Amino acid sequence: MTLATDFELQPTLVGSLITLRPLKAEDFDALYAAASDPLIWQQHPDPERYRREAFESRVFRGGIESGGAFAIIDNSDGNIVGTTRFYEWDPGAREIAIGYTFLVRSHWGGPVNREMKQLLLDHAFRWAKTVWLHIGENNKRSRRATEKLGARLSHIEMKGVGSFARPTAFYRIEAEAWQRQR
Helix, strand or coil, X not given: CCCHHHCCCCCCEECCCEEEEXXXXXXHHHHXXXXXXXXXXXXXXXXXXXXXXXXXHHHHHHHHHHCCEEEEEECCCCCEEEEEEEEEEECCXXXXXXXXXXXXXXXXXXXXXXXXXHHHHHHHCCCCCEEEEEEECCCHHHHHHXXXXXXXXXXXXXXXXXXXXXXXXEEEEEHHHHHHHC
């Protein structure tokens, strides 16, 4: 394990199906093309994210500014198929969150989400003791996928800023539990 303060927020992580690489400003058009399907956001607390302005201001810009966002690249064709990010790193508590994740619908229900989370969790647990996943309370699809990873519901609380604060399910995975499961 490396020093907790040295968490690398944006490495390139390569799996057999996908590659997670740092999100860049020039990725906007390709990522927005992936995000522009309203059905992706149907269960999300902010269902307007398929609209260009909402996506740019409430997803993309924050991802670029966070220094922890990734473009999810399909290894079979090189296309961007979604995004995810690390955020809220707390070196004292050795806790980090994973979220702001979406995938194009063609990649739902298969092995891509699991591989993505495995890459992120394996990387995070080099520094962290706990990983949090924040999911909209009514996003049943994402909550089920998170539970399949072995994450446990901790609590529900309001999360977000101003009018975008929504009831959010807080799931956690501990490093020891993840290692046993792997």
